[in-house]
Amino acid sequence: MDIARRADVSHTTVSRALQGNLRISSPVRMRIAALAQEMGYVPNAIARSLQQQQTRTIGVVVSDMADPFWGEVVKGIDIVCDSNNQSLLLHAAAHNATHQLGAMMRLYQRRVDGIIVVDSQLGPEDAKNLEALDTPTVFINSQRVFESATSRTVNIDNYAGGALAAHHLLSLSHQKYAYFGSPKRPDSNRQRSIGFVDTLLAHGIHTSWIHRAEFPTDVADIDGGYAMATTFDEPGVSAVFCYNDAIALGALAGFRARGIAVPHKISVVGFDDLAIARYSWPPLSTVAQPKELLGQTAMHTLGALIDGLAVADVILAPTMVVRDSTSARLKGIRS
Amino acid sequence: MDIARRADVSHTTVSRALQGNLRISSPVRMRIAALAQEMGYVPNAIARSLQQQQTRTIGVVVSDMADPFWGEVVKGIDIVCDSNNQSLLLHAAAHNATHQLGAMMRLYQRRVDGIIVVDSQLGPEDAKNLEALDTPTVFINSQRVFESATSRTVNIDNYAGGALAAHHLLSLSHQKYAYFGSPKRPDSNRQRSIGFVDTLLAHGIHTSWIHRAEFPTDVADIDGGYAMATTFDEPGVSAVFCYNDAIALGALAGFRARGIAVPHKISVVGFDDLAIARYSWPPLSTVAQPKELLGQTAMHTLGALIDGLAVADVILAPTMVVRDSTSARLKGIRS
């Protein structure tokens, strides 16, 4: 270390001084600090990581960074990383289980202290790989459910979200309903639809009055929503609950293309509350997820896991945001 | 190294075998590979980085990860990182020059091989800090222009984009125009508006027929667009070009709130071509930026910089995407 020579002390002393170790005398500490400043010395975090067997880095794997929903979640993660003086190693395009596992492997090579995977597609068959990685991991809105000793889960309460949508629509006295689902997200799709349907049934809506649509797994959500809205044709349905805002936004466009007025002919509710939802036409009624909070909570859970503390899975509550894409039933499609 | 003992060879041999070094005999290589596999050995990239003085990591600093535009750019960056076997260290919420410099400092501590800053707010006064960092850097869509030996720039041609918008609107025979600008992005805002205005002037539009609006710097783009649309009041203006899609989307909502039909009363064109732009109401005519390509190009430029090759700044061409938010002039606001 050059600065050791110029300060005429040892290596060791410089290292300690820069850490603010109180065993180093104040004058020496000042001199070293000044010298470091002047020489533009910046400690090498790589060397430090190697020595300490800890990188202060957390890995994040995301299915699709172009999705604004995940953008907000990652922002939440980043904020707490920043305030913890941790860094964030990102894999931004891991759209299936294989890619996600691959990304986790690469993160492990870099010895991240922990991993957050967002929109996880991993299932029980991956549990052994996970344990082999032996890195604390938290899953945000995982799409399949399974247990692993080194991992925890932070999820939105999808069932409750579906119920929220149902209550809102029920209060508007609709009678026939539809659910526009996403085939790519088995677990959350199921939970949302079940929460929705259960609630409708509990309020006297007959099964035959509840319809479902799904789109091919290889099309984007928004296109899927558009497609479902243009082809959907159940007489009397006046309210549709969509798996997420992207689908709802597509559906809005699809209904418009058919000349079916929202909300007069049909009410639509989404899920997520994207930034854009307030500005769609009509402004979208939707079940809101606390996106940044999901990220922050995941970081806190991961922190506990890393520190070896006991932590439980967490489930966050959604809220209903009413805007103008829903209104009281007048009449449905065709009659 | 445990595996060295079990294979009954040295440390050195294991290291070489795992690298596929041909100087190691084939049988030994096989045996070691099998052992490594069986023992679940994964090389420590941190140690490797320290030894090689190269981390194969690139740092990315973004002003706001919740913005879908940057999400797509980062996705482009990630894709080439992935195929280069590089990792991506992200700082996701550096919304001003100070934060951006701070983030770059943290990246330097981790000895990233290079840095990409997206939506850079840095200006000439930061040049010396940049050079002190002595890390190859590329700026994507930087908002201020300056030179630095260690950095390059990848930008959209903002001037050409403004001209594209003007040509499109001119072809629809509008007469009075407005530009809805973003005060937070001095350089690109200026370029887009100048490209727009120059082109209009060149086609005989009188200066007094071109109006501009801007919103307070502390409000979000989309809200700013809404605000401008609801307050804008220049008689006869029948076409507005917005700094970006967020502003245009807000403006669409604002005009709608006032009962001003788009495009019948007023045409609006955006800039960016966000995924949502096709699904707004009406679908937005906009100047498209090649978002993933911006990210990929930045990576290639950065690669050259890292390898010490000569590279120039690059300017990418925008394209005009015509949808339904623009049409031939009928009449403007009020008359």
Next chain:
DNA sequence: CTGAAAGCGCTTACAG
């Protein structure tokens, strides 16, 4: 074809 040794830039127990 294989190994012993040095070194990347730090931190920290041990000794003084």
Next chain:
DNA sequence: CTGAAAGCGCTTACAG
């Protein structure tokens, strides 16, 4: 209060 030494997990020039 300060320093010499060992070690984190790798790679690679040098020697054999």
